[in-house]
Amino acid sequence: MVGDKGWKKWLVISFFLLPNFIGFLVFIGIPILTSLGLSFTKWDLLSTPEFIGFDNYKGIIEDTEFWSALKNTLLFIIAYLPTVLIVALGIAMLLNKNMKGRAFFRAAYFIPVVSSWVAVSLIWKWLFNPAYGLVNYFLSWFGFVGPDWLQDPQWAMIAIVLTSVWKDTGFVMVLFLAGLQNISETYYEAAEIDGASPIKKFLHITIPLLTPTTFFILIISLINSFQVFDQVMIMTEGGPAGSTTVLVQKIYNHAFRYFEMGYASAVSWVLFLIIFIVTLIQNRLQKRWVDYEQ
């Protein structure tokens, strides 16, 4: 082939790879290493960074706000993840049929996905308005007096979870739909001949053959939900009384409100470590429940 020898070969390689590689190094590679380095320093952006060893990490262990942010993040995940999975699977099952208006419904469920988090958070902040919001108005039809959602420490996180489920359902649904379409019709036909009921077909064909998709969704959604931020920032800014402060909110506060760059970096590495370990555990556990037989 032309130019595959000597300096000409390297010229070709440089042309294709170097622009990307330099940028990657400057904007991803070096920042990752810098952030690790910074996590061992104390730095307010103005003075020179001061090396303090593991003090930031020790500080994190003693920081009650960190533990409460971790707790809030986990609470968010525990409430959000199963809900969004079940709702999205249900809708995907319905939409998987050959039906009239399927494209329309799929588009409707997908509209919140393409809208920005800021827009969606503002819309829901208004819907959750205690006096004139639609949510409490709807509850009043059934005789309930709705809470002051975003100002009440007991309800604020629930409001954020509901908003997140609403926004992400379409996204998870599309992933499930792709998985459902991968299941060969022949399984269902065989089950039909055996006279299996729809519930049996769902439990013994759909659920097991969908486990690879479910596994993929779980990995992606867990990583995303550990990084929950936009909706919290717009809807509550972490309040009331810190009841919705999540890990990324805490990183943001330390870095860009208190200018504690070292501490913020340390928290971000702890977040990375948590995500990494959880992903690793999921990977280990997959053999027990994910069915790749198809």
Added chain:
Amino acid sequence: MNSDVTVVTKKQTTQPVIFLNKRKWLNKIVFYTTISLGALIMIIPFLWMLSTSIKDQGATMTLPPQFIPETITFTNYAQVAESFPIWKFLFNSFFVAVTSTLGQLLLCSMAAYAFSRLHFKGRDTLFLIYLATLMVPMQVTMTPQFILMKYLGWLDTYQGLILPGLFNAFGTFLLRQFFLGIPKSLEEAAFIDGASHFRVFFQIILPLSKPALATLAIFSFMQSWNNFLWPLIIVSNQDLMTVPLGLSILQGRWATDWNLLMAGVVISVIPILAVYLFAQKYFIKGITLSGIK
């Protein structure tokens, strides 16, 4: 629906035909009611946003709420446009999203070509390093990236908004996978005819990769258009704000003027919805391929 009919007939061959139809209809009614209710839950918040945006302030505070306002007014939009450089926000978002998208397409496809077609020492190790960085959340890199921007004097600049986002490994990964699926026989014929790598890349590989490129384009456009955290960190000058950041300062100014806020939200949502409706197919495909929002 055909398969449903056969199930029913097989199980209940002794039932009269009328019953069969009744049951089929009942199923259909339940099915469409459920799915429509779900769709309503998805759409009502957007209709409510529209409805609020054309009310006057007083009409937002009535019970029961008015879905169709008694008096329709467009002054909210005018007031948003007067008080904030909303056209500038829109222009900035478009400019940043379009340049990021084009930049990513070019940079990622070139690197993907190197990773899938050129042979050199350490290629696969380097690719693995690229992949490994996908696991690092952006919160880890954002602080050093901010510091870098500060030292380069790129806070409150377009290059600061655009450049760091160009280099995520995801696009390279997506396109490399696609390029690997293109049969090599096509380029081999071209090489025999004396074509260079540049010609093969631009005239064979890229034209064959339109679906993957379209997917990546829409993905990057959407990501850039909706990005909030990065502009929040590096932009404080209103003239450089993108729409999501602009919306958040609207909120700071009009915390309770929901009619004004919703007018702002409508302006921000319409462009991305238009893009989505035109390119629905690729959106869905992009999501399925990537699993990343």
